[in-house]
């Protein structure tokens with residue numbers, strides 16, 4: 001990870017046209033190469049925030065900078081060269097009849113020739129483990145494949161910053177892991193900066209470097225998972241909970257007085273702690 005700040009956001013206030021204040025005093029920086037999670041209950045402002053940093057919502061008070069430039073002043077083209085947003089529902093994003101045509105749409109519009117378009121589509125489909133699906137009808141894809149096709153569409157345009165709105169929502173348990181592994185691979189191997197909104201508390205400690213908890217439109221806590229997942233009450237105050245394994249160890253420590261040093265967030269860490277105690 002580098003120190004270069006790519007997105008710097010300081011939203012004093014954002015109100016929807018009906019007057020609802022969806023974001024307030026929301027300050028955070030996203031650095032090059034980070035894999036960041038925005039964790040929050042339904043209605044906490046995750047989608048609204050992603051739309052602001054994708055340049056879709058502009059009339060807010062405050063500042064949102066992409067590589068130092070005011071996002072509200074950039075053209076869609078300037079934004080889409082760097083940043084891409086994967087919607088929560090792939091059916092809102094996919095529109096072409098076949099996988100190839102959908103993934104090719106971006107590169108074609110960027111003016112690449114046929115050969116380069118094909119190269120980009122093939123490479124993007126390979127990255128999301130969907131090579132061999134190019135000729136398939138979008139209609140016949142599974143939900144998880146549709147989500148991956150959306151990601152391929154953005155990768156084919158060469159986005160350096162990928163924003164994903166609840167990428168694991170609606171996937172089965174295996175699909176959740178596959179999606180998180182894919183995002184981790186894109187982050188670690190391809191150097192893509194990844195920002196994802198989620199409410200999956202059990203999944204995030206396994207994969208994410210940095211988390212921000214959103215509640216009522218602002219960041220209540222941020223940092224590495226160990227610093228963010230604190231006491232159960234703090235989590236329920238923001239309508240979330242601890243990962244289940246952490247909840248168990250927390251109760252064993254505080255109610256049954258077992259001498260755990262720390263509250264592990266994953267099964268792997270919990271296993272080590274328990275073995276240490278038993279020995």
Ligand SMILES: Nc1ncnc2c1ncn2[C@@H]1O[C@H](COP(=O)(O)OP(=O)(O)O)[C@@H](O)[C@H]1O
Pocket residue numbers: 016017018020021022040041042043044045046047048049
């Ligand atoms: N178009 C809209 N007009 C008015 N209020 C909205 C609109 N979209 C979302 N909201 C409200 O803004 C708040 C944040 O919504 P959202 O960003 O979608 O939250 P999340 O993605 O965390 O579930 C919610 O209370 C929601 O009802």
Ligand SMILES: [Mg+2]
Pocket residue numbers: 046047048088165
């Ligand atoms: Mg949302």
